Amino acid sequence: GAVVSQHPSRVICKSGTSVKIECRSLDFQATTMFWYRQFPKKSLMLMATSNEGSKATYEQGVEKDKFLINHASLTLSTLTVTSAHPEDSSFYICSARALLGRGHGTEAFFGQGTRLTVV
Amino acid sequence: SQELEQSPQSLIVQEGKNLTINCTSSKTLYGLYWYKQKYGEGLIFLMMLQKGGEEKSHEKITAKLDEKKQQSSLHITASQPSHAGIYLCGADTAGTASKLTFGTGTRLQVTL
Numbered sequence: 001g002a003v004v005s006q007h008p009s010r011v012i013c014k015s016g017t018s019v020k021i022e023c024r025s026l027d028f029q030a031t032t033m034f035w036y037r038q039f040p041k042k043s044l045m046l047m048a049t050s051n052e053g054s055k056a057t058y059e060q061g062v063e064k065d066k067f068l069i070n071h072a073s074l075t076l077s078t079l080t081v082t083s084a085h086p087e088d089s090s091f092y093i094c095s096a097r098a099l100l101g102r103g104h105g106t107e108a109f110f111g112q113g114t115r116l117t118v119v
Numbered sequence: 120s121q122e123l124e125q126s127p128q129s130l131i132v133q134e135g136k137n138l139t140i141n142c143t144s145s146k147t148l149y150g151l152y153w154y155k156q157k158y159g160e161g162l163i164f165l166m167m168l169q170k171g172g173e174e175k176s177h178e179k180i181t182a183k184l185d186e187k188k189q190q191s192s193l194h195i196t197a198s199q200p201s202h203a204g205i206y207l208c209g210a211d212t213a214g215t216a217s218k219l220t221f222g223t224g225t226r227l228q229v230t231l
Contacts, residue, residue, distance in 0.1 A: 006161070034218060034219075036221075042223065042224075043207060043221040043222055043223045043224050044207065044209075044221040045221075046218065046219070046220070049218060091159065093161060093162065095162075095219075107152075107164070107167055108152065108164075108209070108219055109164065110154070110161050110162040110164070111161055112160060112161035113159070113160060113161040113162075115159055
C-alpha cells in the first residue's frame with residue numbers, strides 16, 4: 001500500500017520556539033493532506049486540510065497563525081507549530097489521500113505521528 | 120454528542136476469546152475505516168467498508184457495515200496478545216472519501 005512518512009517521530013522543544021513537522025507521501029502524489037491532533041486517551045481531531053498550491057483549510061477553533069501549514073509540492077506538507085507552549089504538547093498525525101486505482105475509490109494513509117513535548 | 124460513537128471504550132479479554140467493537144454514526148456513512156494504533160504511534164489501516172452489508176476479513180479480524188443503521192462492527196476471533204492496542208473507526212460523512220471523523224477509540228487488552 002501507499003506509504004506516508006512523517007518526521008520527526010519525537011521532538012522536545014523549549015517554550016516559545018517553533019517546530020516544523022514534515023509529512024511526505026513516498027510513492028504517490030497527494031493533492032490533499034490532512035493534519036490531526038490527538039490528546040491523551042482521546043480520539044484524533046482534524047486540525048486542517050492541506051491543499052497543494054493553495055491555502056490550508058482550518059477547522060473551527062484551530063488557530064491558523066499558530067499552526068502554519070505549507071503544502072508546496074504534491075508529496076510534501078509541513079505543519080509548523082509557532083511559539084510553542086506546553087499546552088501544544090500532543091501527538092500530531094498527518095494523512096494523505098491516495099487513489100486506489102480506477103473504480104476502487106480512495107483511501108487515507110497515515111504517517112507514524114509526531115510526539116511533541118514543549119518544556 | 121459525538122458524531123461517531125465507539126463502544127466499548129475499553130476491553131480486557133483473555134487470549135483466545137472473541138470480541139466485538141462497535142462504531143455508530145449520527146450521520147450518513149459514505150465510507151467507514153478501521154484503524155489500529157499502538158499508543159504514541161501512527162495508525163495502521165485495517166479495513167475500509169463502503170457499501171451497505173459489506174463484510175471484509177483480514178486474518179482473524181472481520182468488519183461489517185450496516186449502512187441503514189449507520190453502524191459498523193469489528194470482530195476479532197481467537198484474540199492474541201498481538202491484537203492489543205487502540206482500535207479507531209473513522210467515518211467519511213461528507214462523501215469526500217478522504218476527510219475523516221474519528222471515534223473515541225476502544226482500548227483493547229489481551230491477557231494471557
